[in-house]
Amino acid sequence: MKVRYDGHNFHGFQRQPNLRTVQGVIELGLKKMMKGQEVMTHGSGRTDAGVHSYGQIIHFDFPNEIPAINMLKALNSLMPLDVEFVESQIQEDFHSRFDAKAKWYQYRVDCGRYTDPFKRFYTGHYPYPLEVDRIKIALKDLIGEHDFTSFAASGGVIEDKVRTIYYANVTEDKVNNELVFDFIGNGFLYNMVRILVATALEIGNNRRDIHDFIRLFEVKDRQQARGTAPASGLYLKEVFYDEVPKKYRQDI
Numbered sequence: 001m002k003v004r005y006d007g008h009n010f011h012g013f014q015r016q017p018n019l020r021t022v023q024g025v026i027e028l029g030l031k032k033m034m035k036g037q038e039v040m041t042h043g044s045g046r047t048d049a050g051v052h053s054y055g056q057i058i059h060f061d062f063p064n065e066i067p068a069i070n071m072l073k074a075l076n077s078l079m080p081l082d083v084e085f086v087e088s089q090i091q092e093d094f095h096s097r098f099d100a101k102a103k104w105y106q107y108r109v110d111c112g113r114y115t116d117p118f119k120r121f122y123t124g125h126y127p128y129p130l131e132v133d134r135i136k137i138a139l140k141d142l143i144g145e146h147d148f149t150s151f152a153a154s155g156g157v158i159e160d161k162v163r164t165i166y167y168a169n170v171t172e173d174k175v176n177n178e179l180v181f182d183f184i185g186n187g188f189l190y191n192m193v194r195i196l197v198a199t200a201l202e203i204g205n206n207r208r209d210i211h212d213f214i215r216l217f218e219v220k221d222r223q224q225a226r227g228t229a230p231a232s233g234l235y236l237k238e239v240f241y242d243e244v245p246k247k248y249r250q251d252i
Contacts (some may be wrong), residue, residue: 001059001071001088002039007052008121008232009082014046022047022083027059028110029078034063044096045103048191050231052122054237055104059096102166102240103192104248108173108233109201123178124197124233130204132172132179137169138203141213142183142196145249149220151199153191153228161220164188165198167248169198182237184248191228 011019015027018033025043030039044057044154062071062122072088079085110123111130119125134173142165149161167184199216216225224252246252 001057001085001089002073003056003058003083003085004054005045005052005056005084005137009052010045010049010051011248012051013043013053013056022053022056022179023058025080025083026075028210029075030060030062030155032078037063037146039063043250044100045188045214045236047234047236048075050121051234051236052180053236054106056201056236057096057100058237077081096239099241100239101242102184102186102244103188103236104109104167104184104238104240105180106235106237107183107187107193107197107229108234108235109179109181109197111139111177111179121232124229126179126201126205128205130180130201131206132170132204134206135170135200135204135209137172138210138213140250141211142168146217147220148192148217150222150225151192151195152189152217154197154221157177161189163189163192164251167250168196169250170241172176184244186239194229194231194234195225195227197233202227 005022010022013022015023023043026041027039039060039062041060042057047053068090070086072085103219106121109165111126111128114129115125145162145164147162152161163185165185169182171180183193194217202213205209
């Protein structure tokens with residue numbers, strides 16, 4: 001099933017004791033459907049507290065037979081207003097995490113001088129001067145396979161920090177005075193996208209060399225990347241289970 005959610009009032013996706021999480025809310029709904037019997041769900045990955053999703057994918061083994069469309073209707077009737085299921089399928093052999101080939105994350109940055117009270121939970125904020133062309137040039141250095149040790153938060157447990165980025169781009173949303181970053185890759189480390197955005201913004205502000213991503217790949221030192229953009233601007237946009245379409249491949 002595909003689920004979208006507003007992450008502001010959640011302590012992330014993954015279930016945690018005594019905390020409101022997306023997975024916990026979904027499993028509570030399934031438990032109500034099963035009149036007290038628990039159903040364990042599995043997500044394509046975790047999102048942190050405050051992170052949003054347009055396209056999180058989950059799977060679960062449901063004890064009873066039910067058409068996919070009926071499951072969609074039933075679960076949505078049991079969800080709070082900040083969670084909505086948008087697709088449902090029945091497959092005998094599918095794993096939301098292990099079958100995923102790539103993910104698409106989007107990050108939105110409000111460039112207004114002051115914090116917009118209506119955007120503060122849904123964008124990052126960067127009020128300083130930016131040269132967007134510098135950022136566009138810098139993002140090209142991310143394409144391909146690299147060691148992202150400098151861009152992995154210390155809380156991560158994965159030892160292999162090598163990932164492949166297929167697409168990295170920034171566009172200007174002039175109507176909303178925002179920058180919109182898009183990253184598609186075969187996997188992302190803990191806080192990796194938020195660290196990449198923070199670094200790109202410093203490049204745009206001339207606080208870093210335009211090709212500083214290359215240097216940071218080589219030094220493999222998280223302390224030299226420094227910043228982490230706020231969770232509020234991050235969205236899991238899509239999970240790919242087939243090959244990434246060519247229109248999203250800058251590496252070929």
